[in-house]
Amino acid sequence: MNRRTIGLIAAGALGLAGGGAALADGKTVFETNCVACHGSGVAGAPKMGDAAAWAPRIKAGQAALYESALKGKKGMPAKGGNPAISDADVKAAVDYMVAQSGGKGGGDKAAEKAPEKAAGKPAPKEAAVPAKPAAPEKAAETPKPAPAPAPAPTQVAAAKPAAAPISPAAEVNAFNRLLKPAGKRNLPPTQDGIHDPANDGTQLLQPPMEAFKILPRSPGGNGVNWVQALESNKIAPRYDKADPNAAPVVMDLNIVREVKGSMPDVVYPHKQHTEWLDCSNCHPAIFVPQKGANQISMAAILLGQKCGVCHGKVAFPVSECRLCHSKKKDTITTGAAK
Amino acid sequence: MKPCRGAVAGAIVLLAVLQFLASPPARAEYGDVLINKRSEKEGMRPVVFPHWFHRIRFRCKVCHNELGFKMRAGGNDVLMVDIIEGKFCGMCHNGQIAWSPENCDLCHSGKPGLQTKIFGSHQTGGPGRW
Structure with missing residues (x-):
C-alpha cells in the first residue's frame, strides 16, 4: 500500500467519521451501554441473540427500532439512559443487536468496511466510545509512576516539610507517603481517584464537603463526628427505611x-x-x-x-x-x- | 462532528496523562466501597457506594439488618436483577424512597480497573482488610 492510498483511506475514514466509523462500533457501543439489560434480558429487554424475542420488533421496521432506542420505550430510558451517546452510535448498536438476533442490520456494510478503515486510520476509532474505559484503565494499571510535578506546588505549600524543591524521584520516599494531607481530604467525586470523571453521573454526585460543612468535625475518618452530629440533630438518619418517625430502641449500658x-x-x-x-x-x-x-x-x-x-x-x-x-x-x- | 471527536480524543488523552501524573494511592472518601464483582465483566463501570452519604440519611441498621447487606466488602452478591426486583439497593432505590435504578451512571461511576474493596483503614487511605 503506497502512501497515496493510505492518505485516501485516511481521508475517507475522516469523512465518514460522523457516520461510518460510528456504525462500525455498534459492538463496542453495545458492550459499554446496552449489555447490562440486553445482554441478559432483564427488565423486559429483548435479550440479544434471542431471535424469537426480536422477530416481532424487527418486523416493525428499523425506523421503529431506532425510535425506541433513541427516545426510550417502556422500561428503557432514552438512549439506554446514557445521553452522551450520539444518535449514530445508538443506531449502530441497534443494528448490531438486530444482526446478532436473526435480523439484517443496516450497519452490516459499514461493519465489513471497518477493519480496512482501522488499518488505514486508527484515530477515529480510538476517539469513539471504547477509548473511554481503556484510557483510565491504562493509568490505573501502571504501578505508580513518578508523582506529578504539576499538582505539586499547591500541595507542597500546604505540607511544610516538603517545601524545598525535591526531585520527583525522591517523592517515592516522601515522609508519610500514605497520610492524606489536609488539602486532599473530602475531595469531590471527580477528583477522589475512584470515580470516573469521564462518567456523566459523576458530575451529579454530591461532593462530601458540601454535606460535611455543617457537621461537627473530628480528626479521623471522614473528618465528621457522626455521634455528635446525631446527638445535636444536625442529621436525622432514618431508623426505618420508609418511616421517618420510627425511633431507635436505645440501650443505655x-x-x-x-x-x-x-x-x-x-x-x-x-x-x-x-x-x-x-x-x-x-x-x-x-x-x-x-x-x-x-x-x-x-x-x-x-x-x-x-x-x-x-x-x-x-x-x-x-x-x-x-x-x-x-x-x-x-x-x-x-x-x-x- | 469531526472537531468534536478530536476534542473528545484530546480530552481523553489529557485525562489519561493527568491520571498518570496524579496517580493517587487513594483519595477516596472514608468508608467508600468499590464494588466490581461483576460490573466490568458485564461491560459497566464499577459501582461506588458512599457510606457517608447514606449514613446521613439512614442508620446503619436499615441496610445491615432490614436490607440484608453483610458487613463485609465483597461479601454481598447483588445482581442488577435483584435490585430491579426490589431487593438490596432496590428496597429503597425504587423511585419511591430514593431514585430508581434507571440512573445507571450514578452508581456505576467507578474508575474501570479498580478492585472490590472498602476505602478505610484510618487516615492512610489504604484498603480495608475485609
Whole structure:
C-alpha cells in the first residue's frame, strides 16, 4: 500500500467519521451501554441473540427500532439512559443487536468496511466510545509512576516539610507517603481517584464537603463526628427505611473493659451504638453477649475483626485512641514509671 | 462532528496523562466501597457506594439488618436483577424512597480497573482488610 492510498483511506475514514466509523462500533457501543439489560434480558429487554424475542420488533421496521432506542420505550430510558451517546452510535448498536438476533442490520456494510478503515486510520476509532474505559484503565494499571510535578506546588505549600524543591524521584520516599494531607481530604467525586470523571453521573454526585460543612468535625475518618452530629440533630438518619418517625430502641449500658498496660480502660457505650445499629449487627456473630467471652485485641481490630468490623472502615478509626480508652485507671502503677 | 471527536480524543488523552501524573494511592472518601464483582465483566463501570452519604440519611441498621447487606466488602452478591426486583439497593432505590435504578451512571461511576474493596483503614487511605 503506497502512501497515496493510505492518505485516501485516511481521508475517507475522516469523512465518514460522523457516520461510518460510528456504525462500525455498534459492538463496542453495545458492550459499554446496552449489555447490562440486553445482554441478559432483564427488565423486559429483548435479550440479544434471542431471535424469537426480536422477530416481532424487527418486523416493525428499523425506523421503529431506532425510535425506541433513541427516545426510550417502556422500561428503557432514552438512549439506554446514557445521553452522551450520539444518535449514530445508538443506531449502530441497534443494528448490531438486530444482526446478532436473526435480523439484517443496516450497519452490516459499514461493519465489513471497518477493519480496512482501522488499518488505514486508527484515530477515529480510538476517539469513539471504547477509548473511554481503556484510557483510565491504562493509568490505573501502571504501578505508580513518578508523582506529578504539576499538582505539586499547591500541595507542597500546604505540607511544610516538603517545601524545598525535591526531585520527583525522591517523592517515592516522601515522609508519610500514605497520610492524606489536609488539602486532599473530602475531595469531590471527580477528583477522589475512584470515580470516573469521564462518567456523566459523576458530575451529579454530591461532593462530601458540601454535606460535611455543617457537621461537627473530628480528626479521623471522614473528618465528621457522626455521634455528635446525631446527638445535636444536625442529621436525622432514618431508623426505618420508609418511616421517618420510627425511633431507635436505645440501650443505655456501659461496659468497662480493663486493659493491660498503661492505656486507660475501655468504656464501651451501648447507647451510641444502639442509636445506629440493631443488636443483631454485633450479637452474637461478632461479640458473644456474655461477660468475659470475648477476646479483643488491638491486633484483631486492626485486622478488621471485633470492633474493627466497623472501626477503621466506616466508624471512627483506631487513631482516635482516647474515644474508647477513656477511663483512667484507679490505681496508679508505681515503680517502673519513675 | 469531526472537531468534536478530536476534542473528545484530546480530552481523553489529557485525562489519561493527568491520571498518570496524579496517580493517587487513594483519595477516596472514608468508608467508600468499590464494588466490581461483576460490573466490568458485564461491560459497566464499577459501582461506588458512599457510606457517608447514606449514613446521613439512614442508620446503619436499615441496610445491615432490614436490607440484608453483610458487613463485609465483597461479601454481598447483588445482581442488577435483584435490585430491579426490589431487593438490596432496590428496597429503597425504587423511585419511591430514593431514585430508581434507571440512573445507571450514578452508581456505576467507578474508575474501570479498580478492585472490590472498602476505602478505610484510618487516615492512610489504604484498603480495608475485609
